Amino acid sequence: MTLSERLYGLLLGVFPSSFLAAYREPMQQAFRDQLRECAGGLARLGLWAHTLRDLAGSAAAAHVREGTLPALVGSGFVYLLAMAGTLLLGRLELHTDDDGVVVGFILAGSFVLGCLRPRRAWLWSCFGLCVPLVDHVWATPQRPAMGAGGTALLAAFVLFVGSVGSWSAFLLRRMARS
Amino acid sequence: MTPLTPAVFDVLLALADGERHGYAIMREVSVSSGRLMGPGTLYGTLKRLLEAGLVEEAAKREDPELNAERRRYYRLSEQGKLAVIEEASRLEALLRAARSKALLRTEA
Numbered sequence: 001m002t003l004s005e006r007l008y009g010l011l012l013g014v015f016p017s018s019f020l021a022a023y024r025e026p027m028q029q030a031f032r033d034q035l036r037e038c039a040g041g042l043a044r045l046g047l048w049a050h051t052l053r054d055l056a057g058s059a060a061a062a063h064v065r066e067g068t069l070p071a072l073v074g075s076g077f078v079y080l081l082a083m084a085g086t087l088l089l090g091r092l093e094l095h096t097d098d099d100g101v102v103v104g105f106i107l108a109g110s111f112v113l114g115c116l117r118p119r120r121a122w123l124w125s126c127f128g129l130c131v132p133l134v135d136h137v138w139a140t141p142q143r144p145a146m147g148a149g150g151t152a153l154l155a156a157f158v159l160f161v162g163s164v165g166s167w168s169a170f171l172l173r174r175m176a177r178s
Numbered sequence: 179m180t181p182l183t184p185a186v187f188d189v190l191l192a193l194a195d196g197e198r199h200g201y202a203i204m205r206e207v208s209v210s211s212g213r214l215m216g217p218g219t220l221y222g223t224l225k226r227l228l229e230a231g232l233v234e235e236a237a238k239r240e241d242p243e244l245n246a247e248r249r250r251y252y253r254l255s256e257q258g259k260l261a262v263i264e265e266a267s268r269l270e271a272l273l274r275a276a277r278s279k280a281l282l283r284t285e286a
Binding site for chain 2: 015019022023026027028029030031033034050051053054055057058059061062065
């Protein structure tokens, strides 16, 4: 399986699960056929541009038809709020020596989000990635952004912290149910 | 009957001359209408057409022109044939009206 096929398979996760249960396999097959007919990198780029447009439009339509749009919008809204909170925190705290506050916030935030929507634990584990992002967004000549190595290290660290929070919530919810 | 959406009409038209699998429908749509249809739009449309009884699923089989993968084939139901004929007639009437107003060249 090529990288494009893997990526397409991941992106199919935006469709409602009832839709995917019936059409995941033929959709992947059709995408594979399209890829096979693409000669060269430019053609593949064009295919991806069209595929992303197609996925965005058809997934939204599928959610409307399947009645799963409110849950999707709810998740998106919660995530946007969480991102805004993290961005704000990153803006306020990132360049202080109070790293424990940031870690605590990511841990608590990803845990709460994981409790609210445990199925999206993978998404909530990315919750803290806004912290290294902030470092670059608000970089100034007086306060330059970290280098690539530092950013990667920080990203890995916040990803780890977020994963601990969200997946522990996921496991707790599962244990509570069983 | 309400007009069909372009995607629905494209798919029904692609199936008008026989059974096709998903990728063959996408290719046919691209040739006949010049529109690129992605797998998301195609299978979303097929799902609605199956639910409405306009399209039926045929047996899975290989396409010798492509590869050894087994594929789901789709065909028009009787209701689907009537729907595509009705829509084509509606579009033909619109074309006639457009020609009568000199918006289009008349065919020789």
